[in-house]
Amino acid sequence: MSRPLTATVNLDAILSNYHYAKQLHPTCKAFAVVKSNAYGHGAIPVAKHMDKDVDAFAVASIEEAVALREEGIESPILLLEGVFEDAEWTQCEQYRFWVTIENERQLHSFLKSNLEIEKVFVKLDTGMHRLGVNQDTASEYVEALRESGKVEEVLLMTHFACADDLSDLATLNQLALFEQTRQKIGDIKSSVANSAAIMKWSVPEGGWIRPGIMMYGISPFAEISGAELGLTPAMTLRSKVISVRELNAGDRVGYGFDYQAEHAHRLATIAAGYGDGYPRNAASGTPVLIAGCSGELAGRVSMDMITARLSSDSASLKMGDEVVLWGEGLPVEEVAHWSNTIGYELVTRMTTRPNFVYFTEPN
Numbered sequence: 273m274s275r276p277l278t279a280t281v282n283l284d285a286i287l288s289n290y291h292y293a294k295q296l297h298p299t300c301k302a303f304a305v306v307k308s309n310a311y312g313h314g315a316i317p318v319a320k321h322m323d324k325d326v327d328a329f330a331v332a333s334i335e336e337a338v339a340l341r342e343e344g345i346e347s348p349i350l351l352l353e354g355v356f357e358d359a360e361w362t363q364c365e366q367y368r369f370w371v372t373i374e375n376e377r378q379l380h381s382f383l384k385s386n387l388e389i390e391k392v393f394v395k396l397d398t399g400m401h402r403l404g405v406n407q408d409t410a411s412e413y414v415e416a417l418r419e420s421g422k423v424e425e426v427l428l429m430t431h432f433a434c435a436d437d438l439s440d441l442a443t444l445n446q447l448a449l450f451e452q453t454r455q456k457i458g459d460i461k462s463s464v465a466n467s468a469a470i471m472k473w474s475v476p477e478g479g480w481i482r483p484g485i486m487m488y489g490i491s492p493f494a495e496i497s498g499a500e501l502g503l504t505p506a507m508t509l510r511s512k513v514i515s516v517r518e519l520n521a522g523d524r525v526g527y528g529f530d531y532q533a534e535h536a537h538r539l540a541t542i543a544a545g546y547g548d549g550y551p552r553n554a555a556s557g558t559p560v561l562i563a564g565c566s567g568e569l570a571g572r573v574s575m576d577m578i579t580a581r582l583s584s585d586s587a588s589l590k591m592g593d594e595v596v597l598w599g600e601g602l603p604v605e606e607v608a609h610w611s612n613t614i615g616y617e618l619v620t621r622m623t624t625r626p627n628f629v630y631f632t633e634p635n
């Protein structure tokens with residue numbers, strides 16, 4: 273038996289979550305955000321499966337975009353952060369990428385070139401203070417790009433800092449500033465909404481939404497899981513019990529002896545560790561499912577292995593038992609919570625070590 277750690281990815285779930293995002297905003301088109309290797313799910317297989325059904329893809333860098341084109345992806349692809357170096361503009365034209373412009377250097381290097389780009393998204397900083405330009409500058413950029421005659425359509429975009437926090441009015445303030453700028457410019461389409469905004473905030477209709485985490489069936493909100501939001505989780509990370517031992521009361525386990533048995537119980541060693549992307553800071557008590565029963569980590573996560581016990585009577589635990597680390601029956605959000613992080617990070621930092629298996633649902 274080769275190492276039994278497998279990430280199964282339901283490609284149809286990703287597509288149906290994408291369609292769900294679109295249904296929430298029927299007047300909008302949608303970017304399928306596949307940056308960071310499709311949030312760890314595998315950008316190439318995910319994009320290949322979606323290519324005929326999406327309006328466009330969005331990625332973070334030209335390398336991610338070129339990799340998709342070279343694998344035959346035909347849909348438009350947006351560079352969410354634009355170009356990092358002037359030399360990238362030639363590839364943008366060659367591969368028909370759409371581009372974000374968020375600073376002066378990007379604008380001027382494009383205007384100086386003799387290249388044409390179909391769609392340019394001017395990024396407005398509405399308060400997140402990460403990327404983008406202020407209201408007046410954004411209007412000037414739009415005008416300059418329109419006047420250049422080198423762009424078919426110029427759009428206005430922004431990004432929210434706190435859309436996952438429904439009690440934080442910052443999103444409304446960001447939206448108000450965005451709308452004010454949009455009205456000042458006049459006839460311009462917009463793109464503002466990430467997953468949290470798509471699901472919970474009222475966003476301008478008729479533009480482009482940008483669903484990322486929700487496509488993978490994962491919630492952007494701390495208190496509610498993807499499944500509870502009506503999404504279908506796409507990835508299940510499974511492994512097997514590769515060793516079983518009987519612990520006596522007082523026996524200690526793993527690096528640093530982080531766990532000590534309070535009473536005698538059986539302990540499972542499972543093939544999965546931080547070298548695979550399983551979070552090292554998952555505490556003892558983090559849930560796992562062993563042969564369909566509730567279990568919990570007992571001891572520190574090591575590079576290749578974790579140790580766990582069943583939450584009630586561990587007597588039935590045996591070698592070869594299947595273990596779900598997250599996914600079907602165990603939301604990744606719950607594991608993230610125990611690991612003091614978010615679902616985004618758990619899936620995105622998956623390494624290439626697990627065996628990735630892709631499937632679609634039979635019609």
Ligand SMILES: Cc1ncc(COP(=O)(O)O)c(C=O)c1O
Pocket residue numbers: 305352431465466467468482483484485486492
């Ligand atoms: C500019 C931009 N738009 C959209 C997204 C998608 O966000 P989410 O995964 O929260 O839907 C991201 C992700 O970080 C982003 O940076």
